[in-house]
Amino acid sequence: MDFTARRLSLKEALIAAAERTIASRGLAGLRARELAADAGCAVGAIYNVFADLDDLVLAVNGRTLAALEQALAGAAAKTPDPQERTDLALDSLVRSATAYLDFAAADTLRWRALFDHRLPAGKALPDWYLADQVKLFAYIEQPLRALQPDLAPEERALLARSLFSAVHGLVSLGLEEKLGAVPLGKLREQVALVTRAMARGLFDR
Amino acid sequence: MDFTARRLSLKEALIAAAERTIASRGLAGLRARELAADAGCAVGAIYNVFADLDDLVLAVNGRTLAALEQALAGAAAKTPDPQERTDLALDSLVRSATAYLDFAAADTLRWRALFDHRLPAGKALPDWYLADQVKLFAYIEQPLRALQPDLAPEERALLARSLFSAVHGLVSLGLEEKLGAVPLGKLREQVALVTRAMARGLFDR
DNA sequence: TGTACATCAGTGAACGCGCGTTCACTGATGTAC
């Protein structure tokens, strides 16, 4: 195994270890020393592969985004192409929303790390990460295009963002216990109900 | 000035100092030593008045909840009583939503502390705090009652929670820069648009 | 193939920093007589 291969396999091991810790104890439970022990290397070795822990967390979050995309793609595959029929486009939005909920519910801590992680002031998110985020919005924009084909692209992008934000709010506060616990089944009903209501209220004139 | 009066005025001074720091540098910027310096006492004195810093933060957040209630009450006062007419009830929900946005936008860090603060595992939120939260939902439930008078109270409570969560999502992600910046005017439009759509989609058959 | 050397991943003790909370002590306020 040459240098670059070793380096890559260490990188893999570190990402996998960080992912395990985040999934089981949350982003705030991540510690450099423990991470090194889990990945089978010394603390210092982390910094040969990543600039700092933020870098590593971004790598983990990148994977989470990819997994989320898989989940959304799976949900989209179950519906026929919504290109033409309005009711199918509505179904598609509802399916995406509940798929988002189910993804978050199944792996809450990993999902929450996407939103809890903050870079130190001054450091910006890398381009590849932003691109990964943008890809996800396609799953909302596509049905929106079917519902209102003549809407300007920027307006559609804004609306997609708003729909996502609303659903994210439902999921995020729903999975926290702060406002009282809601069983997942009830929550799924609410997500479906509200998503459909939003879409109908916006387009179904 | 007797003991209890002194104690109260120190409590006031500490809450006020903590509020200033949270408003200007955020919850994460709160430090015991600095707080004591700002309030004009020694670090140790904090612990004569509050059990720990979490206790103090809860006191600050309680005030923020009260301020938020004032803002919502102000918005509600501008609309006629929505008890009977559907369109007025819709307007009332939209006004509450935009009032929430404006409150959050005007004092983002103080508002964000409401959601960023987490008690250590095992410690529960005090009853008075939970009661303050519940009071705010009345501003959503009242118009919902006008829109669908025969809905069961628990269902109405759940729906109020969902509407709040959706709006909160819009406001929360909208005021962050993570998904790209949106000017406040645009954001207000989106909040109004989506709130009205949700309410219409849910009730306006 | 063998040897000398260069490169660089890997090591982990140590650095540097920050922070919430405690506690032995001080001194101002209130009380009893």
Added chain:
DNA sequence: TGTACATCAGTGAACGCGCGTTCACTGATGTAC
């Protein structure tokens, strides 16, 4: 009113802990001849 004592807010140095990152050093791997 005056004095002795008790109470308790207030003090701040010190405790205890945790953590990300560095850096002088080691040793395995690759290269040149």
